[in-house]
Amino acid sequence: MxxxxxxxxxxxxxxxxxxLLHDTQLIMEDTLVSLARDSRKHGTTGEEIDFALLLDGLEAEREQGITIDVAYRFFETPARKFIVADTPGxxxxxxxxxxxxxxxxxxxxxxxxxxxxxxxTRRHSLILSLLGIRHVVLAVNKMDLVDHDEAVFRQIVADYQATAAGLGFAGITPIPMAARAGANVAAPASAMPWYDGPTLLQHLEQVDIGAxxxxxxxxxxxxxxxxxxxxxxxxxxTLASGRIAVGDPVVVARSGASSTVARIVTADADVAEAEAGEAVTLVLADxxxxxxxxxLVPPQARPDVAQQFAANLLWLHEDALIPGRPYHLRAGPFTCLASVTQLKHRIDVTSGEPRPARTLAMNEIGLANLDSAAPLAFDPYAENRQTGGFILVDRFTNQTVGAGMIVHPLRRAANIHLQAMAVGQAQRSVLKGHQPAVLWFTGLSGSGKSTIxxxxxxxxxxxxxxxxxLDGDNIRHGLNRDLGFTDADRVENIRRIGEVARLMADAGLITTCSFISPFQAERQLARELVGGDRFLEIFVDAPIELCMARDPKGLYAKAKAxxxxxxxGFDSPYERPHAPDILIKADEESVDQAVERILATLRAREIIA
Structure with missing residues (x-):
């Protein structure tokens, strides 16, 4: 377990x-000696052994007396083997x-x-519920510091049961204890005769989790x-769930292609069957x-396959979730781009109630609709934790930014299909006498983007x-008039412009797009939508002092006021392009010089003759 x-x-x-490790006699004598020595140096229990130091191995943890990393320990009793994770508070x-x-x-x-x-306590309980844990022990600790008062214990149990009422736990087992002294950990506590339930170890050995x-x-x-x-x-x-045997029919969930299992190969030899948790190689008959x-799934019990689905999201990064921004979605070995199309609500961890939200900050939890670039095969997380979970990864830093638990697929787009067109981009280019392109001008307000x-x-x-x-101010008078200037609205603003620019390129036009577009992720998304060979990122680099001195629309003055x-550039960040196709130094080049360099690049790329 x-x-x-x-x-x-x-x-x-x-x-x-x-x-728990000490009372199950799984600490070696030399470790106890070392622990006693460390307790005198780092411990918080005076002359007694500080058992927390067995888990807090990082120097920073010992100095601060807190847990930072997840520490795993292994122990066993005659009844069961255990893997225990000590997680930070x-x-x-x-x-x-x-x-x-x-x-x-x-x-x-x-x-x-x-x-x-x-x-x-409430946040962690909510996360336990979302991550599919159905068995909970409510360990009311440090009972010795409240004189082993039964009333205190009963009140905490009542409060927790009220908090956890809607979390779907199959069982909550409350145990009063004093972990430091070992009371009700592995042995009953004589100081709490009013408690007649199991000790923690007894419960862990007996609880049924297989069902x-x-x-x-x-x-x-x-x-x-x-x-x-x-x-x-x-x-x-590795089999995520279920069993498989030689001769069983299987289907590729996303494509529907079918075959039967001809062999099940392991590192040692072929086997007749395998079950969940076993790593094998399957050889198919076709x-x-x-x-x-x-x-690979059985034909009679297929998972959902969809590109749009609802999921509970736990946001894990300092930078807030931005709906519309593409992230890498990783579900087991499957990876594709995905974005949050709508944040339905966030969950108030104190009350458990849904609250309106447009983004999620670090450690916040919410319900969202997502759209993936490729069909994803999954089961709802409540039915299968192995195939219903995913993580979101930042495309540039490769940091994990979110963890998701799929609730159900969204069927509303199931009847939408691409329509084949009789006239394509190549024919339109011949008619126009040049190749299509999107010239994406980015830079601070006042840098000279629109002028160039x-x-x-x-x-x-x-x-x-x-x-x-396509110009930023003009677009915000029409297509994007409903958007403000929050980070989320800026992302949606550029996403829409990228889609329009893609249509313009498909029509065979050379389109200039003049937008601050402050985030690297959205500029990259626009490039991917259009196609890298037809997209030129032009960075008009102007010092902020020059932009403020120009201030053609009086915006910097209003921002300062x-x-x-x-x-x-003032109270919202601008992420400078790392490798633009064209870099224009606004304080060193004239408009005419910049234009000539851009035209030369278009000729070199054979976009114009």
């Missing part, structure tokens, strides 16, 4: 696990707690008897296509297209080219 401890800071999580390390909870079967929620329920995963259908995510020679082609992976990230873009369009028109200009909020 995999379990974790969670709760607020200083509730005694590390001490509890350390005491600090709010800033909630992402680490979620990591420990993602694979756990049972959660031990610790509460300091002196403090009662705290916001982090949660019984009867799940086969789910086999393909991690690697094994092709050592022309005579062997196998699909390697040559069907199967790739890394595909999901207008001059470029005039020169192109004089050469007989078919052009169109507090009349404008979220103004780029």
């Amino acid at each position: 995999r379990l974790l401890t969670c709760g607020s800071v200083d509730d005694g999580k590390s001490t509890l696990i350390g005491r 600090h709010e800033q390390y909630t992402r680490n707690m979620a990591t420990g909870a993602s694979t756990a079967d049972l959660g031990i929620v610790l509460v300091d008897a002196r403090k009662g329920l705290l916001p982090q 949660d995963s019984d009867g799940q259908p086969l789910r086999f995510p393909v991690q690697w296509v094994n092709r050592p020679n022309a005579d062997f082609r196998g699909f390697a992976g 040559e069907i297209d199967v790739s890394r990230g595909d999901l 873009a207008s001059a470029v369009e005039a020169r192109l028109a004089a050469l007989g080219c078919h052009t169109y200009a 507090g009349e404008i909020r979220n103004f780029t």
Whole structure:
């Protein structure tokens, strides 16, 4: 059984696990000697052994007396083997707690008897629920510091049951304890004769967790296509759920291609069958297209396959979620781009009630609709934790920014299909006498983007080219008049412009786009929508002092006066392009010089003659 401890800071999580290891006689004599020495140096228990130091191995943890990283320990009794995760209580390390909870079967929620329920207690309980943990132990710790008062214990239990009423736990087992002294950890507490329930260890040995995963259908995510020679082609992976045997029919969930299992190969020998958790290589009877990230399933119990779905999101990064921004979605070995199309609400961790929201800050939880660039095969997370979860990863930093638990697919776009057109971009280019392109001008307000873009369009028109200009202010009077200037609205603003620019390029036009477009991710999205060979990012680099001196629209003056909020370069960030196609130094080049360089690049790329 995999379990974790969670709760607020200083509730005694590390001490509890350390005491559990000690009382099950799994600490070696030399470790005890070392622990006694460390307790005198780092401990918080005077001359007594500080069992928390068994888990808090980082120097920063010992210096501060807190848990930062997730620490895993292994122990066993005659009845059961255990993997236990000690997770941090600090709010800033909630992402680490979620990591420990993602694979756990049972959660031990610790509460300091002196403090009662705290916001982090509620947050961790909500995360346990969202991550599919159905068995909870409510460990009311430090009962010795409230004189083992039964009334205190009963009140905390009542408060927690009220808090957890809608979280869907299959069972909540409250246990009063004093982890430091070992009371009700492995041995009954004589100081609490009013409690006649099991000790923590007794409960962990007896609780039935197998029923949660019984009867799940086969789910086999393909991690690697094994092709050592022309005579062997196998699909390697670990069974996420279910069982499989030689001769069983299987289907590729996304494509519907079907076959039967001809062999099940392991490192030692072929086997007749395999079950969840086993790593095997499947050889199929037919040559069907199967790739890394595909999901092999039984034909009679297929998962959902959709590009749009609803999911609970736990946001894990300092930078807030921005709906519309593309992130890498990783679900097991499957990876594609995905974005949040709508944030339905965030959850108030104190009350558990939904609240209106347009974004999620770090450690906040919400319900969102997502759109993926490729069809995703999944089960709702409540039905299968292995195939219903995913993470979101920033495309540029490769940091994990969010964890998602799929609720259900969205069917509303199932009847929408691309319509084939009789006339394409190539034919339109022949008619116009030049290739299409999108010239994307980016830079601070007042840098000269619109001036240079207008001059470029005039020169192109004089050469007989078919052009169109998209300018930030003009677009906000029509298509984007409903958007403000928050980060989320700026992302949506550029997403819409990118889609319009793609249509303009498809029509065969040379389109100038003059937008501050402060975020690298959205400029990259625009490039991907249009196609890199037809997209030129032109960075008009002007010092902020020059922009403020020009201030053609009086915007910097209004920003300084507090009349404008979220103004780029003043109180909202601008992410400079790392490698623009063309860099224009606004304080060193004239408009005519900039135009000539841009036209030269268009000729070099054979966009114009």
